[in-house]
Amino acid sequence: MKLKNIIYVAALAFMPLAFTACSDDDDDPVVHTDASALVNGTYTGSIFDVNGNEKANDIIVIVNKINKENVQAVDVVVKSTALNMNIEAPYNVAKAGDNRYLFAAGDAGSLKYRYCGGELNGDDLTFYLTLSSKFAYNATASAKVYTLKCKKQ
Known part of the structure; x- marks a missing residue:
C-alpha cells in the first residue's frame, strides 16, 4: 500500500511538468497600427456633383492626424479657390485592407457631417x-452630395 501511495505522489509531483510550454510556443505580441498616422498628406483633384459634372478641378x-492620446482620427481640410471653399472636419480612420483606409464622420455631435465619408486606396x-449651395457642410434636405476625386501629391 505504501508503494502505491508513493507512486501516486510521484505522478502528481511530475504532472505540472507535462504542461510547461516551450519558448517557441509563445505567441508574438499583436502590434496595432494607428491608421490615422498612415493617411497624412496633401491630395489634389476635382469635385463632381451627383450627375458626374465637374464643378472645379483645383481641389x-x-x-492631418489629430494628436490626442487614444484618438485615431484625422482633420480634413478641403479647399478650392474656384468655389471659394475652405471647409474642415474631423474623420475617424480605419484600415480596411492592404493600403486601403476608410474615413467616417468623426463628430457624432454634429449632424452636418453625418453623410460624409471617404476612402483612400493607394494614392x-x-x-x-454633403454640402450647401455655398459649398459648406450641410445635412439639410436642400444639401447636395458631391464627390471629391484626388491623388496624393
Whole structure:
C-alpha cells in the first residue's frame, strides 16, 4: 500500500511538468497600427456633383492626424479657390485592407457631417460630402452630395 501511495505522489509531483510550454510556443505580441498616422498628406483633384459634372478641378485636400492620446482620427481640410471653399472636419480612420483606409464622420455631435465619408486606396482619395449651395457642410434636405476625386501629391 505504501508503494502505491508513493507512486501516486510521484505522478502528481511530475504532472505540472507535462504542461510547461516551450519558448517557441509563445505567441508574438499583436502590434496595432494607428491608421490615422498612415493617411497624412496633401491630395489634389476635382469635385463632381451627383450627375458626374465637374464643378472645379483645383481641389486641395489636406489630411492631418489629430494628436490626442487614444484618438485615431484625422482633420480634413478641403479647399478650392474656384468655389471659394475652405471647409474642415474631423474623420475617424480605419484600415480596411492592404493600403486601403476608410474615413467616417468623426463628430457624432454634429449632424452636418453625418453623410460624409471617404476612402483612400493607394494614392487615390475619394470623398463624399454633403454640402450647401455655398459649398459648406450641410445635412439639410436642400444639401447636395458631391464627390471629391484626388491623388496624393
